[in-house]
Amino acid sequence: MPDPTPTPETRKSNAPTPGMTLRVYTVNPDGTVTQDTGTRRITPNNAPPPVSSRPPLCVCSRCAGHSAAP
Numbered sequence: 001m002p003d004p005t006p007t008p009e010t011r012k013s014n015a016p017t018p019g020m021t022l023r024v025y026t027v028n029p030d031g032t033v034t035q036d037t038g039t040r041r042i043t044p045n046n047a048p049p050p051v052s053s054r055p056p057l058c059v060c061s062r063c064a065g066h067s068a069a070p
Contacts, residue, residue, distance in 0.1 A: 019043040 020042045026035040
């Protein structure tokens with residue numbers, strides 16, 4: 001897991017960086033937060049997305065939302 005502590009370089013920079021910020025916590029069945037582990041900053045790794053085993057989407061007129069011929 002990446003270290004969530006900002007480095008000196010990231011503290012000084014005001015430029016937006018690509019990525020995503022997540023708040024990580026545990027909630028009980030009543031909706032009360034029981035454990036809060038803080039904020040995590042996730043940066044992209046610039047690798048291509050993983051290859052999916054899902055077949056390609058159907059492009060027929062019925063599935064694609066096109067109007068079907070009468």
